[in-house]
Amino acid sequence: MDQELRERIEREAEKHALMNAVKHGGEADVGAIMGPLMGENPEFRPHGDEIPGVAGGVIARVNDLTPEERRDRLAELAPELLAELEADDEEDDRVLPDLPNAEEYEEIRMRCAPNPNGPWHLGHGRMPAVIGTYKELYDGWFLVRFDDTDPETKRPDLEAYDDILEDIEYLGFEPDETMKASDRLETYYEHARELIEKGGAYTCSCPGEEFSELKNDGRPCPHRDKDAGTTLEEFEAMIDGEYESGEMVLRVRTDIEHKNPALRDWVAFRLIDTPHPREEAAEYRCWPMLDFQSGVDDHLKGITHIIRGIDLQDSAKRQRFVYEYFGWEYPEVVHWGHIQTDEYDVALSTSTIGELIRKGELDGWDDPRAPTLQSVRRRGIEGEAVTEAMVELGTSTSNVDLAMSSVYAKNRERVDDGATRRFLVRDGVEYPLTGDHPETAEPPVHPDHEDRGTRHIPAGEAALIEPVDVPDHGERVWLKGLGCFRHERDTLEYTGDDIEAVREGGVDVIHWVPADESVPVRLRTMDGDVEGRAEPGFVESEVDEVVQFERIGFARVDRVAGRAAAGTSGSDPRDEGEKSESVAYFAHP
Structure with a gap:
């Protein structure tokens, strides 16, 4: 690395270190600035292995300044960043828009309606995060309704019901009521019978392709004018299982010439031969379509506001036909765009993630490479951090991207103050220590909390350091x-x-561990597992504790010499192996 490049890195590192320290009111950290530093300066990336060492010296100088000096220095180097921080400080905490016509309702009642066909990926977390926040803002009511009326195409996973409720609790919310649609078949049948009597539905035995052709041409099928009595008889026969799957459906009578073919005489009930996996629902074969089931439940539960994807605009239009037949008032609807996230190679898709697990390409739903709520939870990311990042996306109809850096920043604010610092060396290179050095190192447990004391690390006769930190011959470290x-x-x-060598002599500050007394740790990351050695005191860590591996980042302790976390999924096949190995899950820089 030439001197000019080194000076540029030092300038940029100082700017980001100051920004980090001023924003969080504490000391700067290498791990916290590496993401923005490299993101804003892609030309630095070929030197990624060397940059933490260069940045370490800069950060040491920044941390030696008083808070006032840091703020003054940031104003000198990057006044626009200081202005941005000050604007953020003044910003209203309420980032969600007001719910439409909220003042017209005595109580705001909202629902989250998951399909329990598997554990939740990150995108699923947006709905309960936003609805739960609205509930708090309006002192409202929050329903979790499992829309599990498709036992074939989106077959429910019996474990997913509890998994999803655990995810909602992880995000920081508790529903006022929980229900399963598959428990309510008789309720849907009663409303279907009433709809038939009102002339709002008819039974149809047209083959699917034949009806599609009629519908697209705006022509009625031959069963459309069937009388209510005949329709009721045939619907009862559907309930009693007298037809084969695909032989008969119940359609809602709408406008066969409607400009949108998707709204023309849509299916309300169909027959499915595959038994429901829940024993309580296994006897049923006549199942409502989601638009009918959801529409009925929303009314019966007094839902005032619905949030749904913009791709489901036709659902509201279909359901309004049913609401008009019954004389019901339709809830307010907020449509929003799709959500995607960065950093993952796996799509936000329950079926895709499940298939990768079945193939053995992922260890389980909590594999750090999986974009799931179970995964980020096992990595030590607090649910409230996810919720805050989701809420900040708002409810725009545009597609939005969840930047994991936003989640990490919010989690860092939550865990940094309590995280014990530890050294972890990856792929360590061993060097004998010579000279009259101290027998024991005494780095602080936490740089911002002197009262928490120091860690006692025996120096021993040799140290392990990371290959990127090895200084040139004759250079100091x-x-x-x-x-x-x-x-x-x-x-x-x-x-x-003394320390002036770092402050004035450009000596890099690096982490290390004693070669003889360090302990093995497997660090599970989004890029795969990393074998390392930690300082001896790591074995004192508590399972589920979040620590900060200095110059690497935060990690949740998953196992310490045989002490595994209670309640983990056990999906990691290596968990049944050598129990003396310590395991930590990398959270973020």
């Missing part, structure tokens, strides 16, 4: 908490220099 060493003849020789 600062082993954090231990002191300054010079690389001489494949050893690290203690020089006795």
Whole structure:
């Protein structure tokens, strides 16, 4: 790395370090600035292995400043960033728009209606995050209704019911009521009978392709004028299982010449031979379509506001025909765009993730490579951080991207203050330590909390450091908490220099572990597993504790020498292997 490039990296690192320290009111951290530093300066990426060492010295100087000095220095280097921070401080916390016509309702009642065909991916979390937040804003009512009336195409997963409720709790909410649509078949049958008597539905035995052709031409099928008595008899025969799957359906009578063919005489009930996986619902064969079932339930539960994808605009239009027959008032509807997220190679799709698990390409729903709520939870990301990031996306009809960096930033604010600092060396290179160096390193448990004391790390006779941190021969390096060493003849020789070597001499600050007394740790990441060695005190960590591996990032402790986390899925096939190995899940920088 030439001197000009090094100086540019130092300038940019200082700007981001100051931004990080001022924003969070604490000390800057290498892991926290690496993402924005590399993102804004793609030309730095070929030198990614060297940059943490360069940035470490800069951050040490920034952390030596008082809060006032940091703010003044940021105003000097990047006044626009300071202005942005100040604007953020003044911004109203309420980022969701007002619900339409909310003042007209005594109580705001909303529902989240998941299909329990598998655990939730990240995109699913948006609905309960927003609805739960609206409930708090309006002191409203929140229903979770499992729309599980398709036992064939979107076959329910019996474990998913509880998994989804756990995800909602993880996001920070508790529904006022929970129900399963598959428990309510008789309710839907009663409303179908009433609709038939009102002239709003008829039974149809047209083959699918034949009806499609008639519908697209705006021509009625020959069964459309069937009298209510005959329709009722045939509908009862559907309920009693006297027809084969596909032989008969019940259609809602709409406008056969409607300009939108999708709204013409749509199917309300069909026959499915595949038994429902829930024992309580396994006897039923006549199942409502989602638009009928959901429409009836929304009315009966007094739902005032519905949030749904913009691709489901036709659902509201279909349901309005049913509401008009019954004389019901349709709820307010908010449509929003699709959500995608970055950083993952796997699509936000329950079926896609499930297939990768079946193929063995993912270890389970909580594999760190899976874009699921179970995964981010096991990585140590708090649900409230996910919720805050989701809420900030708003309810725009445009498609939106959830930047995981936003989730990470919000989680960092939550976990940083309590996270014990630890050293973890990946792919360590061993160097003997020579000279009259201290016998024990005393880095702080937390740099912002002197009252929490220091960690005691025996120096031993040799240290492990990461390959990217090995200094050139004759160059010095600062082993954090231990002191300054010079690389001489494949050893690290203690020089006795004080901290001014870092502040003024450009000496890089690096993490390290004693070669003899360090402990093995497998770090599970989105890019695969990494084997490393941690400082001896890591074995004192509690399972589920979030620690910060200095210069690497935050991680949740999953297992310490045989102490596995209670309630984890056990989906990692290696969990049944060597129990003496410690395991941590990487959360974020």
